[in-house]
Amino acid sequence: MALEWLKGILGDKYTEDIDKQVSAEIGKAFVSKADFNTKNTELKNAKDALSDANKTIEGFKSMDVDAIKKSADEWKQKAEKAEKEAAEQIAQLRFDARPPPTTCS
Numbered sequence: 001m002a003l004e005w006l007k008g009i010l011g012d013k014y015t016e017d018i019d020k021q022v023s024a025e026i027g028k029a030f031v032s033k034a035d036f037n038t039k040n041t042e043l044k045n046a047k048d049a050l051s052d053a054n055k056t057i058e059g060f061k062s063m064d065v066d067a068i069k070k071s072a073d074e075w076k077q078k079a080e081k082a083e084k085e086a087a088e089q090i091a092q093l094r095f096d097a098r099p100p101p102t103t104c105s
Contacts, residue, residue, distance in 0.1 A: 003023060006018070
């Protein structure tokens with residue numbers, strides 16, 4: 001007797017066959033509370049993820065892409081210049097650190 005409450009409603013007319021038929025029909029039209037809660041949680045998580053994604057997208061929309069590209073190019077030029085200057089300084093240090101030539105007598 002899966003549907004004990006049904007026996008209280010039907011009284012003497014209750015049968016195991018009616019219990020099975022009602023259970024089958026309930027299974028077609030309804031989901032279990034556990035399944036509902038699982039799907040409800042999944043839906044909530046999906047909505048939260050969508051909300052976060054939309055916020056991120058809105059943040060991207062407010063960005064000035066051309067300014068970011070220009071800034072990236074400027075930093076690239078600064079980095080190249082710094083590398084060139086560092087290489088020159090290293091070369092100068094190597095030159096300055098060389099021992100003087102020895103003379104043969």
